[in-house]
Amino acid sequence: MSTQIRSASARFSTAVGTIFVAALLLTGCSSTEPESNQSSQTPVSGGNLAYATGDAEPTCLDPHVGGNYPQALVSTQYLEPLVSLNNDGEIIPWLATSWEEAEDGLSWTITVRENVQFTDGTPLNAEAVRANIEHLKDPETASSTGFLALAKVTGTEIVGGYTIRLNLSEPDSALMESLSQPWLAIQSPTALERSKAENCESPVGTGPFIVDEWVKQNSITLIRNEDYNSPPADAGHKGPAYLESITWRFIPDSASRYAALQAGEIDVIDNAQPDTIDSAAKNDSIEHLDAPRPGASNRIELNSSKPPFNEPLVREAFIHSANVDAGISSLFFDTAERSYSPLSSVEELSYEDAELFTYDPKEANRLLDKAGWDQRDSQGYRVKDGKQLSLEFPVSTNQSIPAEVSLFEQIQATAKEVGFKIDLNLLDLSSWYGALAENNYDLVSAPYTKVGPDVLRTLYHSDGIVPAPSGYFANLTQVDSPELDKLLTEASRQTDPDRRAALYEEAQKLILEGYYILPLYDQQNHFLYRSSVEGLRALPTVSTPTFYDVWLNR
Amino acid sequence: MATAARWLLAKVLGAVFVLWAVTTLIFFGIRMIPGDPAEAILGGPGSQASAAALAQVRAEYGLDQPLVVQYFAQLARLAQGDLGNSYSLRLPVSSLLGEQLPATLILALLSLVLAWIVALGLATWSTLSGRGASLVSSGLEIIGAAVPHFWLASVLILLFSINLGWLPPVNTGSAEGLILPVVTLALPLAGFLGQVMRESMLNATTSPFALSARARSETEGGVLFRHSLRHAAIPGIALSGWAFGSLISGAVVVETIFARPGLGRTLLSAVTLRDIPLVTGVALVSALAYVLVMALSDLAERIADPRVGNL
Numbered sequence: 023m024s025t026q027i028r029s030a031s032a033r034f035s036t037a038v039g040t041i042f043v044a045a046l047l048l049t050g051c052s053s054t055e056p057e058s059n060q061s062s063q064t065p066v067s068g069g070n071l072a073y074a075t076g077d078a079e080p081t082c083l084d085p086h087v088g089g090n091y092p093q094a095l096v097s098t099q100y101l102e103p104l105v106s107l108n109n110d111g112e113i114i115p116w117l118a119t120s121w122e123e124a125e126d127g128l129s130w131t132i133t134v135r136e137n138v139q140f141t142d143g144t145p146l147n148a149e150a151v152r153a154n155i156e157h158l159k160d161p162e163t164a165s166s167t168g169f170l171a172l173a174k175v176t177g178t179e180i181v182g183g184y185t186i187r188l189n190l191s192e193p194d195s196a197l198m199e200s201l202s203q204p205w206l207a208i209q210s211p212t213a214l215e216r217s218k219a220e221n222c223e224s225p226v227g228t229g230p231f232i233v234d235e236w237v238k239q240n241s242i243t244l245i246r247n248e249d250y251n252s253p254p255a256d257a258g259h260k261g262p263a264y265l266e267s268i269t270w271r272f273i274p275d276s277a278s279r280y281a282a283l284q285a286g287e288i289d290v291i292d293n294a295q296p297d298t299i300d301s302a303a304k305n306d307s308i309e310h311l312d313a314p315r316p317g318a319s320n321r322i323e324l325n326s327s328k329p330p331f332n333e334p335l336v337r338e339a340f341i342h343s344a345n346v347d348a349g350i351s352s353l354f355f356d357t358a359e360r361s362y363s364p365l366s367s368v369e370e371l372s373y374e375d376a377e378l379f380t381y382d383p384k385e386a387n388r389l390l391d392k393a394g395w396d397q398r399d400s401q402g403y404r405v406k407d408g409k410q411l412s413l414e415f416p417v418s419t420n421q422s423i424p425a426e427v428s429l430f431e432q433i434q435a436t437a438k439e440v441g442f443k444i445d446l447n448l449l450d451l452s453s454w455y456g457a458l459a460e461n462n463y464d465l466v467s468a469p470y471t472k473v474g475p476d477v478l479r480t481l482y483h484s485d486g487i488v489p490a491p492s493g494y495f496a497n498l499t500q501v502d503s504p505e506l507d508k509l510l511t512e513a514s515r516q517t518d519p520d521r522r523a524a525l526y527e528e529a530q531k532l533i534l535e536g537y538y539i540l541p542l543y544d545q546q547n548h549f550l551y552r553s554s555v556e557g558l559r560a561l562p563t564v565s566t567p568t569f570y571d572v573w574l575n576r
Numbered sequence: 577m578a579t580a581a582r583w584l585l586a587k588v589l590g591a592v593f594v595l596w597a598v599t600t601l602i603f604f605g606i607r608m609i610p611g612d613p614a615e616a617i618l619g620g621p622g623s624q625a626s627a628a629a630l631a632q633v634r635a636e637y638g639l640d641q642p643l644v645v646q647y648f649a650q651l652a653r654l655a656q657g658d659l660g661n662s663y664s665l666r667l668p669v670s671s672l673l674g675e676q677l678p679a680t681l682i683l684a685l686l687s688l689v690l691a692w693i694v695a696l697g698l699a700t701w702s703t704l705s706g707r708g709a710s711l712v713s714s715g716l717e718i719i720g721a722a723v724p725h726f727w728l729a730s731v732l733i734l735l736f737s738i739n740l741g742w743l744p745p746v747n748t749g750s751a752e753g754l755i756l757p758v759v760t761l762a763l764p765l766a767g768f769l770g771q772v773m774r775e776s777m778l779n780a781t782t783s784p785f786a787l788s789a790r791a792r793s794e795t796e797g798g799v800l801f802r803h804s805l806r807h808a809a810i811p812g813i814a815l816s817g818w819a820f821g822s823l824i825s826g827a828v829v830v831e832t833i834f835a836r837p838g839l840g841r842t843l844l845s846a847v848t849l850r851d852i853p854l855v856t857g858v859a860l861v862s863a864l865a866y867v868l869v870m871a872l873s874d875l876a877e878r879i880a881d882p883r884v885g886n887l
Contacts, residue, residue: 074746074835079845081664161632164617219666238665238675239837239845240747273746273835277730281745282835285737288746420848452850 065557065573067264073569074273074282076293082222083233083242086158089167089205091315091471091564095292096270098566099244100141101207101227104132104151105198106254107473107562111370113198114255117146117208117228127193127517133185138252140210142226146252148186152178153211155188162218167472170480171200193515195522199474202563228252230263230570242270258557258571265572283308283550289574290551290558290567296425300355302550309553311567312357313560314544316368317472318481319361320426322433322540325464327487327500330395330411337537339389340413342382343440344540349432353425358543364478364533366544368562371475371523373530379540386440395441404441412443413464418454421469429542430467458498466498469545473563475526479510482533499538506532587874591867598863599654602856603647613850614639617663637663650856659860660853664846669857672842677861680838683830684823686754687761688816694766699774699808703781703800713774720767725829729760733833746835757834761826765819772815773808780807810881817870824862 077092085093085101104118113121121132138146155178158168174194179187188197200206213226224233230253231244250262271288273279280298282288284305294302294310302308322344330336350358361367363374390396395404395411404411417430427448434444444465449457457463470477480486484507486497506529513525533539547565551558557571607613614633634640638649653660659669695717702713736756737745747753780786781804789799827840839858846854 239841275833278746278833281733281738285745287744
């Protein structure tokens, strides 16, 4: 499940958070102890770091099972994938030292490091990688993200002790990007042989930390791996981590999370809300790390499979009727930057075109007149053949943070001026998926995290319109264009990087110029941390924080 | 003795009925919400689970059976005391409940005790100190009873954790960490209990038996502690069963804000994840606790107030 499911209590937190933060702002933030800012100091080994996540508590600590963001956040500390990305989006070594695609593109040969051991003593080798690929593809495992990522892998061959070949049904230009994701990290084959329940409780990897204890609804204790020797190529040091242990807390309420950070009970929090980030900026002892997620940008998708959005003019009119920029800067306190691309700005191949998305009510009115929606009813909404121009917009309150819901309300208000009636329905996650499955929506916003531009194929290829047996489908715009399908399929098989980039640019142009989506901003991923925390960074893959290089300056 | 046996039998039958009703309501209620339990097992809606994985899970959990078959299978399992396995956490529900129940019980019981102390304190003080105090305490009670838990929790955290730095804003595992959550749950309840207790205490101090006690040159304190307190306690006892139920629902909010483990938080995440066995388990345990406390308060009321009828 690459889609990001926010914590259960997000909605409930809204009320608390609003009151709480308002009160905080009124009373002023009192904790302003002096903090040293010399990051040039030598790292100190030892200490326990307390992390508080606002994402849901994982149901299983093995990210092969299912595969969602809460799992990625924590498993980044104890499991390692074959490769990583550097800040330029290039694949770099991690557990794998080299990889090579066959001439025909139908296999990849991957060599892993020698002298690396899982924390249960099992050696890392080609057999271990094979066991992981098989575990991911086994229906018993119930993997969704990893399973999809390996869809083209048909089998494995052991080439040597540390070299394995992955055979493919067709070329897969996204394979190494897929393998960089935390959902495809490599685990001890010995540990994988235990029962699923056992492996969910205490997965065994090669990472800098080890899962020590998991107290449900409360915390996970991670302790240092003293024998650690396999950092990614872009890590800040070698050898074991500086921190002795990490307490991984689940604090679903965003106001409580921030309060705990301010009180010094917690060192790092995630899912920081825009108002909190804004107030934290005035606090000298708290720092901010903005690490947007890769994959798709956050966008509003227009359902092109039925009236009124099966008419391109109406889609274009809607897009010009929405005043997005003003809403973003006021509701997000300038913590989010406007996007004009289907892809996250951290995606190397993201293509954007701001010209298409201007706020222009005059043009919107002209387009609606041209499309035949030239009458207005007594309330000012447009009418055609006795039908009102109304749009269903189901919003998942589990996935859209309060500021985003407010942004949708502002879009609703500006669209009303040109005659669109938008019915915003705030729904819980199940009902929201229910509305989508019944095709009962015209507008929808759904996040999607995945490394690399191949996410476009998941979201905009016509294959994605056919619902899975569960009723879920990823192509929410329901764009059904043979031309686009061809571009996306070809790009996913293309081995030449320049050609691949050109194909993805072409595909993005088709999506943007067809007015199928209204891009808003990158998927928000903000961390706040005490300034005594040194060396914190987010991995360039899916922007999960890594604590390997972190040390405590206190 | 026959009355006692009949009383016990009625309570047990009532409990069984409540448990059956709760199970049935949850079983059909959750299935009426759109969505697929098999998806829940595979990591929630939208998990893009493959058809093979879904089929596997359906067969494994018996979800491919007709609804009625599943319902009776669940009743049969429950009758044997088997609560099944949690879909989301893949562990026996009974062991999960065993882990989470103590935290919530401690929270609820401490809150109940504190609420009683505050309510009785207010009632006694206002009765002893006359009209002005009565007005003040009734005002406090009304405010207390009307304050929502999440607001109170936020204010307490702001004051005692952020501004004064005395108490941790989230659960730390220490006893200190219990203070704010207990106060958050206790104050609204104290306001409610206090209103009822003060009323009956005032009635008692002006009733004929209080007059006759005074005539026997009993002091005001004596009248209060020997006679009126019992009268104040009776409606409090009668309400305590209900109060305990309200504390468990309040625990959902308090456990979430103070990041405490417990039944409330388990219930919240289980509902979101459509984890039917876990939701059923939490509901059954809460219902059982509620029934038990109701019976106890019924018993206590009979002991404290002979008019209700002894067993």
